[in-house]
Amino acid sequence: QGGSATASTSQSSSSNSSQNKIIEITFWHAMGGNLGAALNKMVENFNKTHPNIKVIAQFQGNYDEELNKLRTAEQSKSGPDIVQVYDIGTRFMVDSGWAVPVQKFIDEENYDTSQLEPNLLAYYTVDNKLYSMPFNSSTPILYYNKTAFKEAGLDPNVPPKNFDEIEQYSKKLIKKDASGKVTQYGYSMAIYGWFFEQFMAKQGALYANNGNGRDARATTVVFNDEAGRNIVNWWKKLVDEGLAGNFGRNYDDTLNAFTAGRTAMFIASTASLKQVLDGVGNRFEVGTGFLPALNNSKDGGVIIGGASLWILNTRSEEYQKAAWEFIKYMVSPEQQLFWHQNTGYFPVTKTVYDMLEMKAHLEKYPQFKTAIEQLHTTPINRATQGALIGVFPEARQTVEKAIEKVLQNQATPKQALDEAVQSINKAIENYNQTIGK
Numbered sequence: 001q002g003g004s005a006t007a008s009t010s011q012s013s014s015s016n017s018s019q020n021k022i023i024e025i026t027f028w029h030a031m032g033g034n035l036g037a038a039l040n041k042m043v044e045n046f047n048k049t050h051p052n053i054k055v056i057a058q059f060q061g062n063y064d065e066e067l068n069k070l071r072t073a074e075q076s077k078s079g080p081d082i083v084q085v086y087d088i089g090t091r092f093m094v095d096s097g098w099a100v101p102v103q104k105f106i107d108e109e110n111y112d113t114s115q116l117e118p119n120l121l122a123y124y125t126v127d128n129k130l131y132s133m134p135f136n137s138s139t140p141i142l143y144y145n146k147t148a149f150k151e152a153g154l155d156p157n158v159p160p161k162n163f164d165e166i167e168q169y170s171k172k173l174i175k176k177d178a179s180g181k182v183t184q185y186g187y188s189m190a191i192y193g194w195f196f197e198q199f200m201a202k203q204g205a206l207y208a209n210n211g212n213g214r215d216a217r218a219t220t221v222v223f224n225d226e227a228g229r230n231i232v233n234w235w236k237k238l239v240d241e242g243l244a245g246n247f248g249r250n251y252d253d254t255l256n257a258f259t260a261g262r263t264a265m266f267i268a269s270t271a272s273l274k275q276v277l278d279g280v281g282n283r284f285e286v287g288t289g290f291l292p293a294l295n296n297s298k299d300g301g302v303i304i305g306g307a308s309l310w311i312l313n314t315r316s317e318e319y320q321k322a323a324w325e326f327i328k329y330m331v332s333p334e335q336q337l338f339w340h341q342n343t344g345y346f347p348v349t350k351t352v353y354d355m356l357e358m359k360a361h362l363e364k365y366p367q368f369k370t371a372i373e374q375l376h377t378t379p380i381n382r383a384t385q386g387a388l389i390g391v392f393p394e395a396r397q398t399v400e401k402a403i404e405k406v407l408q409n410q411a412t413p414k415q416a417l418d419e420a421v422q423s424i425n426k427a428i429e430n431y432n433q434t435i436g437k
């Protein structure tokens, strides 16, 4: 797969003048399915409108797979010129020293960042520098089957706001066949560590110490407190009562259960909105709502999800500048409008909201408004900024295993979370000892 080995500068056959020089840069990403199709279209358009730069986009699997490939490639400095890295890879990428902070290019040309959403800047700014450019930004939202709501006598325009309401609504939404087998669960969510992280922030609680690793480097995770236990207790209760389906760790399995009518509500990234709407078609009406709350915290909210674009220092400044041109294009209002409409990721650039086409789109598909309103009502604080941890990808998997154990009755929420915290703390300690070495 790709990397700079395939990239080169080439001269047009008709002329040797620098005007006709084409800089080829590689761009690794993790966007499959409809997301990948939309992204490829944008790359194609960039290449058409920028005759001196050729971007070669290469799909490298999901976020985890892509980051692992990058680790391998960087051992021999054969990584790409630009890489898309998910939110929780941020601390690792900063520490790796493989990237040129985009702040350098921002400062050099006085690029105006005031049009970027403040929550995004708050997430991706580390040590007062914007290291990477937010490109595909998301939050988790509640998806629900409005048609099932109507059939169950629930108001299809009022999604549940908190966990108690999820439980009450689920009791009305659950359907069983003559043999007592559940044919439609009330609620489901994949065993995905991202949701756990989000429910911590929604309670205004920290995931890691030292202000979520933003006042100083995190040395421990702290989610085995009341806030963490609330999430797992509630989740288990719903599964034990038979109201929530557990479709496992694979994100798409729960998503497909929803589109197939096997669960009436579920949690997923707003990035899945277009896929869900297309998957459901006109079989039923889809509604969206904010991530449900667990308590009345006024400081609670959602954390920025999705990924950002990093410029790697694999090659000379000429390539880095070409990469910067491409990144600016990808976050331009026109491109962000296209990206938002074809995925569900909200625009990173605020000016998109002034565009007539955006207004018409939101009017026609109000489901797309949810993530935007959720973003704009989320206060910026240490909890909602999310944690910066060098071993976050591993930590997320450890939390998933812990939740799985609880749902399978192999541990109590307290045992499972305490164990997870212990094991992650060891990994953090090891990681922190190796930084800069």
Ligand SMILES: O=P(O)(O)OC[C@H](O)CO
Binding pocket: 063, 086, 087, 088, 136, 137, 138, 139, 194, 269, 270, 271, 304, 305, 306, 307
């Ligand atoms: O599926 P996405 O792109 O919305 O990302 C979700 C999480 O933030 C990934 O860490």
